[in-house]
Amino acid sequence: MKKLSSKIWSLIILFLVITVVFMSLFTNFLYDQLYVKDSEESMIEVGERLQSNYQGGKVTDEFVEKVEDFNMYSTFNVFAVRNPKELSACVPFEIDYDTLIGPEERRQLLKGEPITKIGYEERFEREVISVIVPLTDQNRLEGIIYLYYPLARITELANNEVIILISSVVVFSMLLAFFVHKGLGHIMRPLNELQHAVEKMSDGDYKTRVNVSSKDEIGKLSEAFNEMAAAIQSEDEDKKTFLATVSHELRTPISYVKGYSEAIQNNFIEGKEKDDAIQLIHREANRMERLTNELLQLAHSNRDQEKIDVYPMVISETIRESVDLLKNQSKHKEVEINLELDDSLIVQANEEKLKQIFINVIENSIRYSNKKSLIYILLKASGGNAVIEINDQGIGIPKDDLPYITEPFYRVNKARSRADGGSGLGLSIVKDLVKQHNGKLLIDSELGKGTYVTITIPLMEEL
Numbered sequence: 001m002k003k004l005s006s007k008i009w010s011l012i013i014l015f016l017v018i019t020v021v022f023m024s025l026f027t028n029f030l031y032d033q034l035y036v037k038d039s040e041e042s043m044i045e046v047g048e049r050l051q052s053n054y055q056g057g058k059v060t061d062e063f064v065e066k067v068e069d070f071n072m073y074s075t076f077n078v079f080a081v082r083n084p085k086e087l088s089a090c091v092p093f094e095i096d097y098d099t100l101i102g103p104e105e106r107r108q109l110l111k112g113e114p115i116t117k118i119g120y121e122e123r124f125e126r127e128v129i130s131v132i133v134p135l136t137d138q139n140r141l142e143g144i145i146y147l148y149y150p151l152a153r154i155t156e157l158a159n160n161e162v163i164i165l166i167s168s169v170v171v172f173s174m175l176l177a178f179f180v181h182k183g184l185g186h187i188m189r190p191l192n193e194l195q196h197a198v199e200k201m202s203d204g205d206y207k208t209r210v211n212v213s214s215k216d217e218i219g220k221l222s223e224a225f226n227e228m229a230a231a232i233q234s235e236d237e238d239k240k241t242f243l244a245t246v247s248h249e250l251r252t253p254i255s256y257v258k259g260y261s262e263a264i265q266n267n268f269i270e271g272k273e274k275d276d277a278i279q280l281i282h283r284e285a286n287r288m289e290r291l292t293n294e295l296l297q298l299a300h301s302n303r304d305q306e307k308i309d310v311y312p313m314v315i316s317e318t319i320r321e322s323v324d325l326l327k328n329q330s331k332h333k334e335v336e337i338n339l340e341l342d343d344s345l346i347v348q349a350n351e352e353k354l355k356q357i358f359i360n361v362i363e364n365s366i367r368y369s370n371k372k373s374l375i376y377i378l379l380k381a382s383g384g385n386a387v388i389e390i391n392d393q394g395i396g397i398p399k400d401d402l403p404y405i406t407e408p409f410y411r412v413n414k415a416r417s418r419a420d421g422g423s424g425l426g427l428s429i430v431k432d433l434v435k436q437h438n439g440k441l442l443i444d445s446e447l448g449k450g451t452y453v454t455i456t457i458p459l460m461e462e463l
């Protein structure tokens with residue numbers, strides 16, 4: 001987290017440095033272009049004007065005086081000399097004639113063109129610009145007009161402005177630092193909050209949520225985090241209730257088995273009572289076996305991402321086999337099962353699982369039917385699906401319970417279902433298995449009249 005803010009800070013400082021460098025280069029450019037060039041141009045202009053007063057021949061004292069008179073009106077120092085070597089007598093600083101006017105400059109002067117020099121003078125402690133305008137007559141250098149002007153330093157030029165500039169840079173930087181600090185705090189706060197929340201989550205505190213204070217990317221991230229946290233929390237709660245229910249379901253048979261086996265061991269019960277107790281222990285052990293089997297099935301069927309092995313199957317055969325397996329139970333209840341099956345329907349399915357679906361549903365129909373009643377099982381094709389309808393004339397399911405009966409451990413009448421050996425897991429397994437076959441499970445019921453279970457499974461596509 002620290003790293004992100006220091007990255008932003010470095011970017012801003014880099015930006016400031018670039019701006020300052022650019023500004024100073026730009027100011028130097030302006031100084032050079034506007035001030036120095038401008039001074040040079042006016043000096044040349046003045047020099048050339050004075051030059052035009054020269055009519056050739058020897059440079060007269062009168063001309064020299066006239067030029068010097070000009071000093072009174074001009075910001076530049078101007079004077080004329082006949083011999084350039086006299087220059088050093090006229091200026092308040094050292095002049096080395098040879099370096100001032102070398103052969104190249106001499107040639108230029110003889111052509112009548114002015115020359116410009118800029119050099120640092122210790123006497124003035126600043127740069128001095130000087131312009132030399134030639135006085136020529138028939139290719140002879142009769143004299144020169146010399147103009148010089150000590151240039152103001154860039155800092156002097158903009159003395160006040162520089163102070164204003166520096167102080168505004170300082171104020172600006174402070175303001176910038178303040179706002180960046182505020183802004184960064186604003187950006188980093190939700191990120192820090194998120195980090196803490198994630199840490200809490202990984203410690204198992206699924207109740208953690210973060211504030212969503214903006215609509216930007218970070219706000220979206222916080223929102224997504226909250227949704228994820230809610231999903232994990234609900235899954236965690238589901239898991240806890242599921243485990244609590246499983247332990248609860250096991251506790252009753254275990255306490256029966258424990259109690260009766262202790263009674264037998266200590267010879268507290270004899271004869272018929274003892275036989276009944278052994279039968280009860282046997283029944284409870286069966287119940288536990290069934291419960292653990294169903295839990296195992298549920299665990300398997302829950303992994304619906306897992307691909308199941310499917311192959312083409314005549315679905316009516318599987319239904320018949322399932323009914324056959326439940327013969328004893330239906331006979332026991334004197335329930336008649338009526339089959340009306342289309343034998344031409346083929347689906348892609350896993351035989352084991354398909355059988356499990358039918359056994360669970362038909363077993364329920366028998367279990368919750370009244371003695372000597374009828375169960376109809378119909379198999380037909382409809383809209384590219386195999387539709388299996390299982391209809392009983394049993395006790396039915398109250399409307400309020402219908403939405404929940406496919407949830408694990410949900411039973412309409414706990415006492416009765418327990419006596420029937422039901423665990424409330426059957427339909428939740430069926431729901432998962434049907435889903436694995438890309439099918440649908442629909443349950444409708446009328447209390448006291450009967451229940452309709454409709455299962456749809458896609459027919460195998462004809463080649």
Ligand code: ADP
Pocket residue numbers: 364365368392394395396397405406410411412413417421422423424425426427428451
């Ligand atoms: P169980 O093992 O208890 O039968 P299921 O998940 O198969 O569990 O069914 C859940 C509950 O739905 C049952 O306890 C029962 O109350 C109700 N139920 C299921 N099928 C029927 C049916 N054909 N007729 C009436 N009630 C049914």
